[in-house]
Amino acid sequence: MTRRLPRSFYARPATEVAPDLLGHVLVRVLPDGTRLAARLVEVEAYEPDDPGSHAFRGMTARNEVMFGPPGHLYVYFTYGVHFCMNAVTRRAGEGSAVLLRAGEPLEGLDEMRACRGRDRPTELCSGPGRFTQALAIARPENGVDLVEGDVAWVERGRRSGTTAVGNRVGVHDTTRSWRFWVEGDPFVSPGRPGPPTPKRRVRASPPRP
DNA sequence: CGTTGGATTGGCT
DNA sequence: GCCAATCCAACGC
Numbered sequence: 001m002t003r004r005l006p007r008s009f010y011a012r013p014a015t016e017v018a019p020d021l022l023g024h025v026l027v028r029v030l031p032d033g034t035r036l037a038a039r040l041v042e043v044e045a046y047e048p049d050d051p052g053s054h055a056f057r058g059m060t061a062r063n064e065v066m067f068g069p070p071g072h073l074y075v076y077f078t079y080g081v082h083f084c085m086n087a088v089t090r091r092a093g094e095g096s097a098v099l100l101r102a103g104e105p106l107e108g109l110d111e112m113r114a115c116r117g118r119d120r121p122t123e124l125c126s127g128p129g130r131f132t133q134a135l136a137i138a139r140p141e142n143g144v145d146l147v148e149g150d151v152a153w154v155e156r157g158r159r160s161g162t163t164a165v166g167n168r169v170g171v172h173d174t175t176r177s178w179r180f181w182v183e184g185d186p187f188v189s190p191g192r193p194g195p196p197t198p199k200r201r202v203r204a205s206p207p208r209p
Numbered sequence: 210c211g212t213t214g215g216a217t218t219g220g221c222t
Numbered sequence: 223g224c225c226a227a228t229c230c231a232a233c234g235c
Binding site: 044046052053054076078079080081082084086099101127128129130168169170171 | 218
């Protein structure tokens with residue numbers, strides 16, 4: 001039996017692949033052979049007809065990997081400081097991916113600490129920018145094959161806990177609740193302004209005294 | 210061609 | 223709670 005998730009796993013809508021990824025293990029092998037691993041606990045889906053997606057306005061040099069075949073890593077640079085990584089989903093030409101937002105460190109914690117400059121396990125892979133930094137994933141890793149390559153892949157892991165659903169972080173769209181995480185898992189990212197669970201609509205403020 | 214702001218984070222007021 | 227860091231795609235003129 002093989003532990004690695006096959007191409008067919010990724011060749012589905014991101015909204016299906018995303019929750020299914022929770023519990024599986026992202027493995028990253030550094031150039032020197034060091035193996036790092038983290039259990040996925042928080043992801044977000046980005047679909048073709050989705051204004052919040054980089055792919056929404058068509059293919060560009062930046063997002064071309066998103067339009068390639070499924071099972072590849074789409075890495076992009078943001079805020080002039082950080083990298084974020086995604087697993088490409090659906091079929092070539094469609095433009096869809098799952099953002100890997102957080103993981104529980106399993107192997108290579110000291111290497112991750114060196115990359116991150118932090119010690120606490122919850123500060124290693126809990127957040128999309130942190131996650132890529134901990135695994136030493138940046139521009140050179142954009143486009144790597146997660147199914148046949150030897151740089152990074154996803155192995156089958158055990159599903160545990162309940163899957164929670166909410167709005168995506170930093171995406172101003174309350175109609176697509178495509179963020180998925182393991183309920184109560186301590187390695188889920190803090191999500192700055194507070195985890196974007198479905199927002200309540202607030203009524204006009206009451207009369208002042 | 211200039212401006213704006215983002216699938217973020219960490220440090221400081 | 224606020225903001226700087228620091229690149230670049232998207233959009234307006």
